[in-house]
Amino acid sequence: MRGFRMEITKTLKGGVTVLHLSGRVDTSAVPGLDQAVKEVLAGGARRLLLDLRDVVYISSGGLRILLATAKKLSGCDGRFGLYGLQTEVYKIFRLAGFTSIFSLFASEEDALAAWG
Amino acid sequence: MPPGDELLANQEWQPVPGAPGLRIYPYLRKIDTISSNSFILDGPDLVVCIDPGGLADQADQLAGEIARIREERPRPLLVILTHVHIDHVLQVMYHYAFKGGPGVIIGIQEDGAMAVEGKDARLMIADILGKEPGTVSVGLPLLSAREGLGIRGPTVTLVEGSCILRGERIRCQEIPLGGGESLRAYHTPGHSPDSICLRAGGILFIGDLLFATAPGVAGIRGWNLEDLIRSLDHVGILLGDEGLEVCCPGHGRPFSPATAREVLGKMATEARSLTGIAEVSPAWAKETAAYARTMMEMVNELLTVLSGRLYLVAHVLDELEESGEAERLSGMANPETFDLILSDFHDFSEEYRQGKVLDIHLALKAGQIVQKLHHSFHPKVLSTVTDATLLRRADRILSDYMTRFRGFSVRPELEEVDPGGLVRDVLEHAGRSPWTGEAIIEAAESGERYLEALVSRIAHPPVFEGIRITFTPGDGIPPVTTDTDRFSDLITGILEEFAGRDAEEIRIATSLRGRAIRLTIEARGGRTDGLSDGKKVRFLREECRVLSGELAVATSDGGAVLTITLPVQNRP
Numbered sequence: 159m160r161g162f163r164m165e166i167t168k169t170l171k172g173g174v175t176v177l178h179l180s181g182r183v184d185t186s187a188v189p190g191l192d193q194a195v196k197e198v199l200a201g202g203a204r205r206l207l208l209d210l211r212d213v214v215y216i217s218s219g220g221l222r223i224l225l226a227t228a229k230k231l232s233g234c235d236g237r238f239g240l241y242g243l244q245t246e247v248y249k250i251f252r253l254a255g256f257t258s259i260f261s262l263f264a265s266e267e268d269a270l271a272a273w274g
Numbered sequence: 275m276p277p278g279d280e281l282l283a284n285q286e287w288q289p290v291p292g293a294p295g296l297r298i299y300p301y302l303r304k305i306d307t308i309s310s311n312s313f314i315l316d317g318p319d320l321v322v323c324i325d326p327g328g329l330a331d332q333a334d335q336l337a338g339e340i341a342r343i344r345e346e347r348p349r350p351l352l353v354i355l356t357h358v359h360i361d362h363v364l365q366v367m368y369h370y371a372f373k374g375g376p377g378v379i380i381g382i383q384e385d386g387a388m389a390v391e392g393k394d395a396r397l398m399i400a401d402i403l404g405k406e407p408g409t410v411s412v413g414l415p416l417l418s419a420r421e422g423l424g425i426r427g428p429t430v431t432l433v434e435g436s437c438i439l440r441g442e443r444i445r446c447q448e449i450p451l452g453g454g455e456s457l458r459a460y461h462t463p464g465h466s467p468d469s470i471c472l473r474a475g476g477i478l479f480i481g482d483l484l485f486a487t488a489p490g491v492a493g494i495r496g497w498n499l500e501d502l503i504r505s506l507d508h509v510g511i512l513l514g515d516e517g518l519e520v521c522c523p524g525h526g527r528p529f530s531p532a533t534a535r536e537v538l539g540k541m542a543t544e545a546r547s548l549t550g551i552a553e554v555s556p557a558w559a560k561e562t563a564a565y566a567r568t569m570m571e572m573v574n575e576l577l578t579v580l581s582g583r584l585y586l587v588a589h590v591l592d593e594l595e596e597s598g599e600a601e602r603l604s605g606m607a608n609p610e611t612f613d614l615i616l617s618d619f620h621d622f623s624e625e626y627r628q629g630k631v632l633d634i635h636l637a638l639k640a641g642q643i644v645q646k647l648h649h650s651f652h653p654k655v656l657s658t659v660t661d662a663t664l665l666r667r668a669d670r671i672l673s674d675y676m677t678r679f680r681g682f683s684v685r686p687e688l689e690e691v692d693p694g695g696l697v698r699d700v701l702e703h704a705g706r707s708p709w710t711g712e713a714i715i716e717a718a719e720s721g722e723r724y725l726e727a728l729v730s731r732i733a734h735p736p737v738f739e740g741i742r743i744t745f746t747p748g749d750g751i752p753p754v755t756t757d758t759d760r761f762s763d764l765i766t767g768i769l770e771e772f773a774g775r776d777a778e779e780i781r782i783a784t785s786l787r788g789r790a791i792r793l794t795i796e797a798r799g800g801r802t803d804g805l806s807d808g809k810k811v812r813f814l815r816e817e818c819r820v821l822s823g824e825l826a827v828a829t830s831d832g833g834a835v836l837t838i839t840l841p842v843q844n845r846p
Contacts, residue, residue, distance in 0.1 A: 184620065185613040217617070218581030218609040225589045245801045246808075249774030250575065254582030255735025259589075 163187070164213075166194045171270060175203040180212035183220035191220060195227050204236035207269050211242030216250060228260060237261070239269050281520045281528040285335070290315070291519040293475025295453035299339050301332060305525040307403055307635065310362040310482075312336055313522065315474055316343050319452025320430065322352045324472060324479055325524060326365040326372045328405075337371035344377075351378045352414070352430055352449065354457075356481030356524055357469040358386035360400040360407070366390075367408030374411050379430050381414035381449075383461060386468030396495045397466070402556050404632050416470065417447055417461040444508060462509055464502025465491075471509055476519035483509055484523045484537060487544045490562075490638050493554040493681045499545060506542045510535050551681030559633035562679060566640030567623055568816060569671050571809040573647065574616045576668040581609030583660050587732045599725055603659060611650045619643045641679045644672045660733040663703075667763050674820075684820050686757035693754055693784050693791055694747040700765045701745060701782075704738060737773045741780055748785040754842050756821055761840075764817050765795070768836050771810050772797040777833065790823075793838045802829040811836075 164187035167178045175198050183191060198206060206227065210216075224240070231238040239261035243251060251257050263269035282288065282300045290296035301312040309328035314321065314336060321340055326333050340351060353372050355363055366372045366380060367390075374380055382390060389397040390410040400407050414430055433448040435458070449457045451474075458473045465486035472479040485491045486502050513521060513535040521534035529537070552558055584607055588600035619639065626636045651672070653665040674684045708730060717723035765782075772780050778799030785792045805811060806827045814836070818825040823840040 182620075185610070185617040188613075216578070217613045218578050218585065219613045221578070221582045222585045222609070225585055229589065229593070245775060245803050248776070248801070249771070250578055250582065252774045252776070253579045253735075253737055253770060255586050255732070255737075256582060258735065259586070 164190060166190065168194070168198070171207075171266070174205040174207050174270060174273065176207045176209055176266065178209040178212070182215040182217075183213055184215060184217045185219055188217065188219040188223060192223050192226075195223065199227075199230060204231065204234060205273060206231060206236070206238050207266065208240045209242055209266065210240055210244070210247060213247055214244060216247050221250075221254065221256065224256070224260065237273055239263055239273070241266055241269050281530065282522070287316070287339075290474055291476035292517050293455050295455040296451065296475055298474075298477065299336075300522070300528075301327070301336060302527060303327075303332070303525065307361055307638070309364075310356075310359075310524045311522065311526070313479065314339055314343075315451065315457065317349075317451030317453070317455055317457075319349060319450070320352055321349050322354055322449075322451065322457060322474075323372065324354050325356055325362040325481075326353060326369065328361040328364040330365065330369065333365035333369040333372060337369065340371065348377075350430065352381055353378065354381040354416075354459075354472065355383075355386060355468075356472065356479060357466045358382060358390050358398050359466060359482065360398045360403050360405045362481075362524065363390060363398065363410070364405060364408075367410050373409075374413065379413040380410060381416050381430070382412050383459075383468035383470050384415045384418040385463075386466070387412040387415040389468065399494055402494070402554070402559055402632075402634050416459050417445065442508075460508070460512065462505035464498055464505040466494075466496040467498065467501075468496075469505070471512065473512070473518075476517055477522060478509075478512060478518055478520070478531070479522045480509060480524070480534070482524040484534070484541070485525065487541045487548065489641050489676070489679045489681070490554060490634065492545075492548055493551045493558075495553065495555065497554075499548055503542060503545050506538050506545065510538045510542075513538070548681075552683075554634075554681065556633070558681075559637055562637040563626070563633040563640075565678060565816065566637055566675065567626075568809060568812045569675050570616070570619050570623070570640060570643065572813045573668055573671050574620075575809075576664055576671075577609075577612045577616065577647075577651075580656070580660060580664055580668070581607060581612060583733050583735065584609065586735070587659070587729055590732050591729070596725065599729070603729065606652075606655050606659060608650055612647070615643055615646045615650065637679060640675060644675050644679075647672055659729055663763060663766055666759065667767070670759075670763075686760055686820055688755050688757060690753045691756050691758050691761065693751055693793065694745075696758065696762060697745055697747075697765060697782055697784070697793070700762050700769070701743060704766055704769055706734060737770060741773055741777055743769075743780045744782065746781070746783040748783065748791075751784050751786055751791055752842055754791055754840055756840060760817065760821060764814060764821070764838065765793070767810070767814060767817075768795045771805075772800065772834070775802065775805070776800040787839065789843070790839050790841050793840070794835055795837075796833060796835045798833040800833065802831075802834045805829055805834055 164181040164183055169176045177194055228238045241263040284300055284302045287297050287299050290298045295318050297316040299314040303311055309332055310325045312327045313324040353366055391412055393407040395401040395407050398407055431450055435446050435448050436443050446458050446460045451457055460471045462469050462471045465482050469481050513531040518531045521529045521531050584603055588603055591600040622639045625631045653669045657665050677684050714727040717727045777797035781796045783794050806829050811827055815825045818838055821840055823838055826837040828835045
């Protein structure tokens with residue numbers, strides 16, 4: 159029995175695709191996240207926002223997917239951002255040096271406003 | 275279910291080597307704390323079941339085989355225990371076929387016989403494994419110290435005997451099985467007071483002797499170091515007998531006598547280092563399980579940060595079209611392996627939280643996880659790239675767990691330290707790459723050196739950038755006797771916690787309070803949610819305890835204060 163299994167839902171806000179993640183982005187959740195991101199990008203989305211408000215844990219494998227996504231989107235003039243990081247997740251980002259390379263926002267509204 | 279091996283086929287009848295009149299049916303299990311291996315011996319005049327185990331399904335299968343061979347040729351059944359730990363004896367208490375009754379006699383060494391008849395949950399380690407002892411009537415107390423006791427009833431005869439091992443006369447008893455075959459019992463205490471080894475033909479059954487020095491096993495109630503060392507020696511000699519072909523432990527696969535002897539030799543060396551270990555009791559298991567969860571959360575955080583930094587370095591190098599170097603770095607650590615191992619512990623920990631597994635199981639699981647991490651984690655290699663203090667902390671947490679899991683206390687390496695100097699030293703090195711800006715410029719002449727410097731800089735993200743940090747040393751602060759590395763890491767851990775929580779300012783101060791120094795680290799601004807009861811504070815409290823100190827936490831809307839109080843003279 160796994161606690162806080164990750165779930166992903168997708169919404170569209172204007173030209174921005176938002177993936178809402180919840181639970182633990184652990185080793186068993188990483189393939190699902192990878193697949194969800196690939197599907198979104200294969201569908202032509204170039205502005206991707208991840209909602210991490212309900213993510214309680216992210217593994218290094220999850221961080222790797224985020225980096226790969228940032229790379230793909232920067233290669234095609236896209237945009238990639240994250241919002242709503244819980245303190246424990248934010249701490250990992252900060253201590254690993256990810257806060258300086260990702261666009262982090264407090265809320266979806268902030269992200270959408272920043273991206274015009 | 276393991277398939278058995280070339281020595282004994284699992285769950286199949288087969289001849290006993292060196293005993294033409296006997297057949298054996300082994301029931302071999304993977305190693306766990308739920309149930310032992312079991313063995314049925316089919317003798318001309320007697321059927322013997324060694325260790326019916328702890329599982330009803332297992333007992334059902336054994337009972338079926340026993341019923342079949344007794345139907346073919348009616349004979350009494352002797353149920354005999356290598357010792358009375360609950361994973362060996364539970365089905366003797368609850369299964370209809372093994373509880374005793376007409377034609378069924380139960381044989382247990384005298385100390386074990388008294389433990390089961392008195393329902394001594396402690397000696398049977400039933401309390402620690404969460405089992406309720408049932409009723410057992412022992413018809414045949416074996417190897418009794420009291421003369422005359424033990425030879426009871428007409429169904430089973432005991433023949434007294436002895437052998438000389440290492441110049442010492444060792445008493446044994448022989449149980450005739452008919453046709454000139456017999457089962458010989460030797461008293462081999464240590465793992466428990468009632469442990470015995472049994473020999474039938476070319477097979478020696480050694481119970482749980484092989485596990486007697488394992489963490490979480492060494493130190494259980496009834497465990498005795500002196501007896502264990504003597505028994506390891508004696509059984510080593512028994513294993514050297516030329517006629518012996520198979521050694522059957524109480525858990526897991528059989529061994530060749532030579533392999534078992536080698537293992538026992540190493541155990542004897544290990545056993546000599548176990549003087550003074552803690553008793554493995556329910557309280558010990560609870561405390562160790564709680565510590566396991568706390569330390570594993572910290573290891574998880576540190577290894578995720580470490581892996582994240584390595585991924586970041588690889589990502590940046592890739593962007594700079596240095597994919598060869600990126601691949602080389604990826605080969606230094608295997609973050610996927612860390613993730614898998616840590617995820618395994620998390621899943622187990624969830625089962626623990628839901629009450630599905632016991633304290634002792636979580637403590638044992640953590641021990642396995644730490645060993646796996648140790649195999650995948652190479653701080654020396656990684657320190658050439660990333661933060662040495664981060665690696666040192668992760669490595670030490672793993673080592674500390676094994677020390678506690680082994681039953682020892684974690685001992686700090688004490689020396690006299692100037693607290694002010696130590697704080698300044700921490701601040702000077704915290705979150706900084708050993709490569710300064712000037713050094714990188716100098717390295718630019720050599721492509722290889724420049725790449726090395728670049729990697730190091732990316733792998734040391736400026737964690738404290740933008741945070742105003744001040745230190746106000748108190749007046750008249752004396753040197754303290756403490757562990758420099760642990761104290762430094764404690765401070766670094768707190769600073770990182772505040773940086774990770776986006777503090778705007780961190781103020782550090784020292785003061786003297788009687789015979790203790792007080793170090794306050796105050797964060798202004800940033801996130802304080804979950805700090806006072808969070809995993810980091812639980813861990814830091816444990817670390818302070820190792821230094822004979824205390825940690826106090828106060829949070830407010832505007833920030834948080836962590837106060838460490840350490841005795842000036844630390845006497846562990």
